[in-house]
Amino acid sequence: MKIVLVKPEIPHNTGAIGRTCVALDLELILIKPLGFSIDDTSVARAGTRYWKYVNISQYEDWNDFINTRKPPKEDIFLFEEIGQTSFYDAPYTKNSYLIFGSESTGLPQDILAETPDRIFALPMKNSKVKSLNLSNAATAAVYQALKLHW
Template sequence: MSDMDLHIVLVEPEIPQNTGNIARTCGALGADLHLVHPLGFSTSDRYLKRAGLDYWHLLKVHHHDSLQAFLNDYGNENLYFVSKKAPLRYDHISYPDRLFLLFGKETAGLPEELLRKHRDTTVRIPMVAEARSLNLSNAVAIMAYEVHRQHDFPGLMEKGGLV
């Protein structure tokens, strides 16, 4: 078991395939997945299940009625917010062993008031100015693996099976 305690928080996700892919990434990393309602799909959605493949048993999924409910429960934790509006690059932060990475919904991102309030822990992934955004599941993968990289990939398989 690793010392890493990573939590991926999706605030009002809208696309089931993204959430399924993110669940698969969380399963591969041993990260918890938090889904902040309302969701833009049913958790029984076949696209959600298909995208997550058979990884659902590898992770804990937590449901929260609203962003405020999540913040009431976890607001004193190490929260990091991911947004293209952030002043800090994601790779310029040293992440703690236990943290929560928050991502906004695909069409709107996270509320700007929340980002301003947490300016020092709001990070961005660089991209060309003309790009509106990265795919949510890609952004989660970039961030989650950066956190693990900084901690030397604790608890993850060290070697492949190629002989």
């Protein structure tokens, strides 16, 4: 299982997600452009002493990722608040790619349009909240996905 961040902007979120990846022995995939340098001390600070253990792969853009990794459609899980299916009902696989967009804009529309049946949402009871913090959403999703494969 892997966590994929498409154009992440906030180093602290990526650092926290990296720490979760170390804890669960998962790969962290970053799709450029990044809003920071992964050598940035703020990324390392959020990942604390674990950042050096993060298994990171980087790709120049979404097409580079898709063409290089060639993830099967059934392993792609896009997370957006517009998802019609709850992340509780997603058919996660052991090889799932849990994919999240940037903090300010989410996943690009062209990515969502490629596989509209692979968009999932984290349920929220209060409509005043549009979305969750990226690191919180990624952590919640990965633990739910691992529930079936732990």
